[in-house]
Amino acid sequence: MKINCIIVEDEPASRDLLEKYIADCPSLNLVATCKHALEAMEVIHEQSIHLIFLDINMPKLSGLSFYKSLSNPPYVIFTTAYPQYAIEGFELDAVDYLLKPFPFERFLKAVQKAIHKFNAEKPLSQESAYIILKSDKKLFRVGMDEIYYLEALGDYVKVFTVDKSIIVHDTFHGILQQLPPSEFIRVHKSFAVALHKLDHIEGNMIHIKENTVPIGQTYKAEFLNLIKP
Numbered sequence: 001m002k003i004n005c006i007i008v009e010d011e012p013a014s015r016d017l018l019e020k021y022i023a024d025c026p027s028l029n030l031v032a033t034c035k036h037a038l039e040a041m042e043v044i045h046e047q048s049i050h051l052i053f054l055d056i057n058m059p060k061l062s063g064l065s066f067y068k069s070l071s072n073p074p075y076v077i078f079t080t081a082y083p084q085y086a087i088e089g090f091e092l093d094a095v096d097y098l099l100k101p102f103p104f105e106r107f108l109k110a111v112q113k114a115i116h117k118f119n120a121e122k123p124l125s126q127e128s129a130y131i132i133l134k135s136d137k138k139l140f141r142v143g144m145d146e147i148y149y150l151e152a153l154g155d156y157v158k159v160f161t162v163d164k165s166i167i168v169h170d171t172f173h174g175i176l177q178q179l180p181p182s183e184f185i186r187v188h189k190s191f192a193v194a195l196h197k198l199d200h201i202e203g204n205m206i207h208i209k210e211n212t213v214p215i216g217q218t219y220k221a222e223f224l225n226l227i228k229p
Helices: 012-023 037-046 063-069 083-091 104-121 172-176 217-227
Strands: 003-008 028-034 051-055 075-080 096-099 130-135 138-143 147-153 156-161 165-168 184-188 191-194 200-202 205-208 211-214
Touching: 003 012, 003 037, 003 104, 012 028, 012 051, 012 104, 028 037, 037 051, 037 063, 051 063, 063 075, 075 104, 096 104, 104 130, 130 165, 147 172, 147 211, 156 172, 184 211, 184 217, 191 205, 191 211
Parallel strands: 003 028, 003 051, 051 075, 075 096
Antiparallel strands: 130 138, 147 156, 147 191, 156 165, 184 191, 200 205, 205 211
């Protein structure tokens, strides 16, 4: 299931950039690009929209005023060139706040936050629960049920899946935040495992298919308490 999104932006260059970024994200489905808030209001009333990329400074009606006017608003990622609006944006429970000009990496981080919120708050099937991972200039759509375990490697994280391993330039904590805490648990300072993929435990080692993952003493008691019948 893709996240339906719209762009609400009065600057042509900013609209073009957002359209390009969204096209590079397989998790997003761009439903409409709007030049002002009133145009966006019609789209939201007529279609199912999950996420808005919303410029704050616009003619006729500001992005903040527009968002406050919505009775059941979608998630929002505010975009603006003026940092003084950040506090008010977050008070509206915004997913994120992008300060122009922003690179694709910063945009992707905001999208990951939206995906995490969407997955956490919506009833998910195995098919719709997924994470987007960026590695070697490519974006991978990985189902939650495909992940075996994670390994921290300094400034990188190695994600082991059913058929491959993906090395991501991100923090261990950052990747874990995007995964359901009820399904993925940290068992070592450098490892986290998918509980539904465990084969068996022997001593201080977890066996997952042909792989083994160590259990750290700091995490052992909590882990064993979690999996005991």
